[in-house]
Amino acid sequence: MKYAIFPPEEILQTTVNLPLSKSESARRLVIDAIGGYATAAEDVADCDDTRALMHALSMRNGHVDIGAAGTAMRFAAAFFAATEGTDIILDGIERMRHRPIAPLVEALRSLGADIEYTDADGDPAKGTEGYAPLHIRGRQLEGGMVNIDATVSSQFISALTLAAPLMRRPLRIVLEGDVTSAPYLHMTLEMLRRRGIDAALEGNDICIQGSAADITAAETPVGRDWSAASYWYAIAALSSGWVTLPGLRLGYRLQGDSVAAEIFERLGVISEQNPEDEDTGEHIDGVGLSASPEIYSRLDLDMSATPDLVPTLAVAATMLGVPFQFHGVHTLRDKETDRLDALCAEAVKLGALYEIDGDDSIGWEGRRVPIRTLPVIETYGDHRMAMAFAPAALYLPGLVIDSPEVVTKSYSGFWDDLRNAGFTITEVDEAAVNATVPSEDENPVEEQMSEKQDPGLASNIFPT
CATH class of the missing domain: 3.65.10.10 (Enolpyruvate transferase domain)
Incomplete structure (x- = not known):
C-alpha cells in the first residue's frame, strides 16, 4: 500500500488528541x-x-x-x-x-x-x-x-x-x-x-x-506521547499554522522527548501551555503551537538522550533549509531499521545529501542534488520513518509514503489525524506513482520547494 499526501488548501489549524505514551x-x-x-x-x-x-x-x-x-x-x-x-x-x-x-x-x-x-x-x-x-x-x-x-x-x-x-x-x-x-x-x-x-x-x-x-496500584495515568507530538511540531514548523495538543505538558520530565518543544523553537515553533480557545475564551488543558519567523541558521545537537527525534528533526530542518549536525546517534543503527542509512537514502529523494561520520553523527551541510520526481519514501518497516517524512508533503504535494501502515506500531491514528487537519491522503498504485515522472527538462519538485522558501531567510539555501 502507498499513500499520496497533499497538504491542506487553507492555513492549517487543528486540534490533535495524541496517543498515550x-x-x-x-x-x-x-x-x-x-x-x-x-x-x-x-x-x-x-x-x-x-x-x-x-x-x-x-x-x-x-x-x-x-x-x-x-x-x-x-x-x-x-x-x-x-x-x-x-x-x-x-x-x-x-x-x-x-x-x-x-x-x-x-x-x-x-x-x-x-x-x-x-x-x-x-x-x-x-x-x-x-x-x-x-x-x-x-x-x-x-x-x-x-x-x-x-x-x-x-x-x-x-x-x-x-x-x-x-x-x-x-x-x-x-x-x-x-x-x-x-x-x-x-x-x-x-x-x-x-x-x-x-x-x-x-x-x-x-x-x-x-x-x-x-507494588501498589497505579495512581498516575499514562501521559500523552511526546514522540508523537514531535511530528506535529514538524508540521507546525513547515506549515506556519496552529496546532493544539490537549493533555500535553511542557517540561514533562518523565519523557525525554519533551525536549522537542525547546529544539523546535529553533525551527520557528512557539509552544504555549494552556492556550486560550479563540472561540470560547477558555483555556485549553494542553499545549498550543504557533509559528515564529525566528529560525536558527544551523542546528548542532547532542541527540544521545533522545535519538527518536532525529528523523523528524532532520526532515524538518532539511525542508526549512537549515543545515544540521546531530551527534550521539549510534543507537539508530539498531532500531526497526538502520535509521542512519535509511535517512541518507530517503533524504536524497528530497534532494539532500546527508553525511554519516562513523556511527555516532549524521549531518547535512546544505549539499543538494536535482530531483525530478515526487519522492516515494520507503519506510523499511519503521514507523518513525513514515511519520518523520510525511510533513514534507507540505512542501512537496503528492509525496508518497510506501507501506504507511507501519505507523500502527506506535501511533495508530496518525493518518486519520492528518486528514482531520485538512491533509488529503489517497491510496495510490504503482502506475499512479510512475505517472508523476516529468520530462527531463522539467524540475517541478525544486520549483515547488523554491516557492515555499522565504528568500529573506538567512537559512534559505534552496535554489531559486
Whole structure:
C-alpha cells in the first residue's frame, strides 16, 4: 500500500488528541503484571507494540511472537526469565532477529537465568549467539550485583530494573560506560518509585529494593506521547499554522522527548501551555503551537538522550533549509531499521545529501542534488520513518509514503489525524506513482520547494 499526501488548501489549524505514551505504557504493563494488577486497555497506548507486550505478559508457556516490538522483546525476556515456571520461546519478525540482546541475556544469566539462543522451533543447535529467538525457562533469580554495558541500549537496563521485584534479594546494577537514551532509564526508575519500589540511581550504580508484594496500584495515568507530538511540531514548523495538543505538558520530565518543544523553537515553533480557545475564551488543558519567523541558521545537537527525534528533526530542518549536525546517534543503527542509512537514502529523494561520520553523527551541510520526481519514501518497516517524512508533503504535494501502515506500531491514528487537519491522503498504485515522472527538462519538485522558501531567510539555501 502507498499513500499520496497533499497538504491542506487553507492555513492549517487543528486540534490533535495524541496517543498515550508507548514507553510509559510498556513499563506500566510490566509493573502491573508483576504486582498482580489488571491493566485496562484504555489506560495504555492503543498501538501494536502495547498489544504485543500485553499478550506476551499473559503467557507462561509456548511460543510468543513479539512482532516488531523491540521494547517488548527486552522487557518480556527479563520478565519471563525471573518468573517461576515459565517455559517460553520468545521470537519476533526477521528484523528482531538482527537486533542485539546479548548484554541483557548475559546479565540475566549471571543472576541465574536459564536462557538459550535457539531457532523458532526451540533447537539451540540452530540458534544465533546474541540474537532472538530465545528459549527461556523461568525461575526466581537470586538478585545481588550485576554489571551491564550501558552504551548499547537503556532498554536492557530498564528490563533488569523492572524484573528486580521478582528476585530473591535486592538488585544492584553497575553500569559500564555512559548510559544511552538515559531519560528512558529515569522514566523506569520513577515509575517504579511511584508504585512503592525503592529505585535509586547514584553515579553508575542502580539499587532496586522491594518485592512484588510491595507494588501498589497505579495512581498516575499514562501521559500523552511526546514522540508523537514531535511530528506535529514538524508540521507546525513547515506549515506556519496552529496546532493544539490537549493533555500535553511542557517540561514533562518523565519523557525525554519533551525536549522537542525547546529544539523546535529553533525551527520557528512557539509552544504555549494552556492556550486560550479563540472561540470560547477558555483555556485549553494542553499545549498550543504557533509559528515564529525566528529560525536558527544551523542546528548542532547532542541527540544521545533522545535519538527518536532525529528523523523528524532532520526532515524538518532539511525542508526549512537549515543545515544540521546531530551527534550521539549510534543507537539508530539498531532500531526497526538502520535509521542512519535509511535517512541518507530517503533524504536524497528530497534532494539532500546527508553525511554519516562513523556511527555516532549524521549531518547535512546544505549539499543538494536535482530531483525530478515526487519522492516515494520507503519506510523499511519503521514507523518513525513514515511519520518523520510525511510533513514534507507540505512542501512537496503528492509525496508518497510506501507501506504507511507501519505507523500502527506506535501511533495508530496518525493518518486519520492528518486528514482531520485538512491533509488529503489517497491510496495510490504503482502506475499512479510512475505517472508523476516529468520530462527531463522539467524540475517541478525544486520549483515547488523554491516557492515555499522565504528568500529573506538567512537559512534559505534552496535554489531559486
